[in-house]
Amino acid sequence: MPKLSTGGRFKSAVCAGEIMVVTASEDDVTLTCGGAEMVAPGSEVADDAQVHPDHAVGIAMGKRYITADETIEVLCVKAGDGSLAVNGQLLLQKDTKQLPKTD
Amino acid sequence: MNVMMLLEMASGAFPDRPAFTDGERGLTYTYSELFEAARLRAGSIRAQGASRMAKLDVSNLGTPLGLFASAWAGVPYVPLNYRLTNDEIAALLKRVTPAYLVTSSDRVDAFGALDDVHAVATDGFLDAARHVAPIDGEWAMDPDEVAVLLFTSGTTGEPKAAVLRHKHLVSYILSSVEFASAPEEDASLVCVPPYHIAGIAAIMSSVYSGRHVIQLPNFSAERWIELARRHKVTTAFVVPTMLARIVETLEAQGATNADMPDLNSLAYGGGKMPLSVIEKAMSLFPETDFSNAYGLTETSSTICVLGPEAHRDAVASTTEAGRRRLVSVGQALPGVEIEIRDDKGRVLGAGERGEIYVRGEQVSGEYEGKGSVVDADGWFPTRDAGSMDDEGFLFLEGRADDVIVRGGENLSPGEIEDVLLTHPDVADVAVVGVPDEQWGEAVAAAVVAKAGASIDVQVLKDLVKQELRSSRVPAYMDVWSELPYNETGKLLRRVVKASFEKTLA
The missing domain is CATH 3.30.300.30 (ANL, C-terminal domain)
Structure with a gap:
């Protein structure tokens, strides 16, 4: 997989999950969901595709996920059963600070 | 990255929830209806070959529809101030041609006669039967595409057009709103003008949180009070003069309590709030959380918030400095940095007055045809004067030019x-x-x-x-x-x- 770019969208090859890249790094990385490399939004998912048991916590719509060094951040735009990972390292869920409603 | 993605997520997660209701005409779009309506109108905008979509009308369902349909069609959305004179409006329209203009029916002929302006009445824009070809394909995800052009109310010379790109607006929403965080019964009363940055921000944050918006096109305190009670409104934003009118009206009615038990949150901003007004309001709305928001068009709306806790602490404070916090605009949002600098650009310390500078991903600081005024390190000079206390509470002191x-x-x-x-x-x-x-x-x-x-x-x-x-x-x-x-x-x-x-x- 080439470099990620901000705004880029990917879908999981093994579950319903979809993400958008919020912050990208300069490095070439491998972004996976459910243990399989993520694919372009319109791609077909094979019927026998399976989520790897070590990457099966799932992702929730509207949650943001980051690498431990916070150089890559993605937003889940469709929920799925697979977990996200960059170069094999699972991403962490980022907390949004609950702010007073202002608009 | 595109603001349409915010609507796509909302439409996917709660398709049948009411999204927007026109408080005057009573019409409602659910989230999935708004999404499909945007797909259809985006097709019409693209078919016209427009480079921008302009909207010249009071708030109605065409306001959120215009914003999202423009984003899908890949053209900037340009809400215009309908209170300007016809000559002023024509001068602005000439700067955004070829334009797809949605306006009130009495203005279609006058502005449709301008070169490269295709004018349609708001009713026609909203009538699905008049739009035959939905747009083919997805919206662009290039974060640098322009989402909104907002003409600022310049005090001298020609109005400047502030450029807000998709990355600025989406960053603002992602860093300040939790997706789907609004309970299903939440309703927000929106009475700020649709051509104001607060009106744009209200659309996006309500959509992303899943809140039902009740639109009040022409503000009056009586109507605001009536709609807030009828729709069991839970959250609202007002400018200081509106809150002053609401307080006066309630007092004239002899009320000692506003009697709006559902109103959890009342935010205000856009100008200086007199201490007497906010104190009276807090006493009339004892159960309501008050927040003060400070932001600019060029910063995609709010950059600083004085939250409910800070309001209550200030009122209860026994010190002058503590009570003074009530007229502060609060502390910077996460991801936003603020500095006070003197006229030579030196950063000032706590309590010193100077010009307010701001930095963050939601900050645009760019004007069409004039480029960016953001410096090499990302700092935007707001031209607002102010000071910050030792805990980062910001106090506004008017415009630096004043x-x-x-x-x-x-x-x-x-x-x-x-x-x-x-x-x-x-x-x-x-x-x-x-x-x-x-x-x-x-x-x-x-x-x-x-x-x-x-x-x-x-x-x-x-x-x-x-x-x-x-x-x-x-x-x-x-x-x-x-x-x-x-x-x-x-x-x-x-x-x-x-x-x-x-x-x-």
């Missing part, structure tokens, strides 16, 4: 106004600089008396001399029946200044 230069000394109108407002006979005050042969500029003050009170000019001058120093004492002081404000509650200082200059000439 600083009065008297005999080489910089005087802040806000500082003098704050002192005058402490006098029990003073309801409102505006301090401006007027030309002066000896000093360059002299201090002039327009003072409004409280109901039943009368103003003793000498007493007020003595008060300024005693609290500040003699150079701050207004050389001219007139009593006015009221001060001029624009519709979003901003004091029109230039009008006050012009009036003084005319009488002094």
Whole structure:
């Protein structure tokens, strides 16, 4: 997989999950969901595709996920059963600070 | 990255929830209806070959539909101020052609006659039967595409068009709103003008949180109170003049309690809130959380918030500094940095007055045809003057351009106004600089008396001399029946200044 770019969208090859890249790094990385490399939004998912048991916590719509060094951040735009990972390292869920409603 | 993605997520997660209701006409879009309507209108905008979509009308369902359909079609959305004169509107339209214009039916002929303007009435825009070809394919995800062009109400010369790209607006929403965080019964009453950045922000944050928006097109306090009660509104945003009217109206009705048990949250911003108004409001709405938001068009709306906790702490405080927090605009949002700098660009310390600079991903600071005014390190000069206390609470002191230069000394109108407002006979005050042969500029003050009170000019001058120093004492002081404000509650200082200059000439 080439470099990620901000705004880029990917879908999981093994579950319903979809993400958008919020912050990208300069490095070439491998972004996976459910243990399989993520694919372009319109791609077909094979019927026998399976989520790897070590990457099966799932992702929730509207949650943001980051690498431990916070150089890559993605937003889940469709929920799925697979977990996200960059170069094999699972991403962490980022907390949004609950702010007073202002608009 | 595209604001359409926010609607796509909402439509996917709660398709049948009401998204927007026109409070006057009673029409409603659910989230999935709004999504499909945007797909259809995006097709019409693209078919016209428009480079921009302009909207010239009060708030209605065409407002969110216009924003999202433009984003899907890949053209900037340009909401125009419908209170401008026809000549002013025509001049702005010429800057955004070829344009797809949605406007009230009485204006279609006049503006549709302009070159490269395709004008449709709002009713026709909303009528699905008039749109036959939905757009083919997805919206662009390039974060650098322009989402919104907003003409700022410049005080001199031509209005500037602030450029807000998808990355600015989406960053603002992602960092300040939790997706789907609104309970299903939440309803937000939106009464800010649709051509104001707060109106744009309200659409996006309501959609992303899943909140039902009730639109109030033409603000009146009576109507606001009625709609808030009828729709069991849970959250609302008002500008200070609106809150003042709501408080007056409730008091005139003899109310000691606003009787809006569902209203959890009331936010305000867009101008300076008089201490007396916010104190009365907090007593009329004892169960309501108050928040004060500060932001600019160029920063994609809110950059600073004074939250409910800070409001209650300030009211309960026994110290002067603690109570003063009530007129602060609070602390920077996550991901936003703020600095106060002097006129040589040096960063100032706590309590020192200077110009407010801001940095963050939601900050655009760019104008069409003029480029970006953000510096190499990402800092945007707001042209607002202010100071920050030792805990990062920001206090606004008016526009940096309003600083009065008297005999080489910089005087802040806000500082003098704050002192005058402490006098029990003073309801409102505006301090401006007027030309002066000896000093360059002299201090002039327009003072409004409280109901039943009368103003003793000498007493007020003595008060300024005693609290500040003699150079701050207004050389001219007139009593006015009221001060001029624009519709979003901003004091029109230039009008006050012009009036003084005319009488002094």
